[in-house]
Amino acid sequence: RLRITATDRVSVTRVVKELKTCCGITLQTAPVQSFWGHAPTHAVDLDLQGPLANIQQVLRRLQTFPVTIQGRANPDGDSWYC
Secondary structure (H helix, E strand, O other): OEEEEEOOHHHHHHHHHHHHHHOOOEEEEEEOOOOOOOOOOOEEEEEEEOOHHHHHHHHHHHOOOOEEEEEEOOOOOOOEEO
């Protein structure tokens, strides 16, 4: 699972749309949830499923956008890392 944060909602929407069409993977999105109710307004969580080569292609493509990319260290972790 990855979390991407952009400068505005349009950027997040554009990024997700392009990733869904470019790389032949299953991409699930979820709104960011926050324990304190202060979730970033321009962020989305992404679940990526597919062959490793396709996921690597998505990650390379994601780096071309003006977004911050974070990932969890493990499925049970509660911290996000850049």
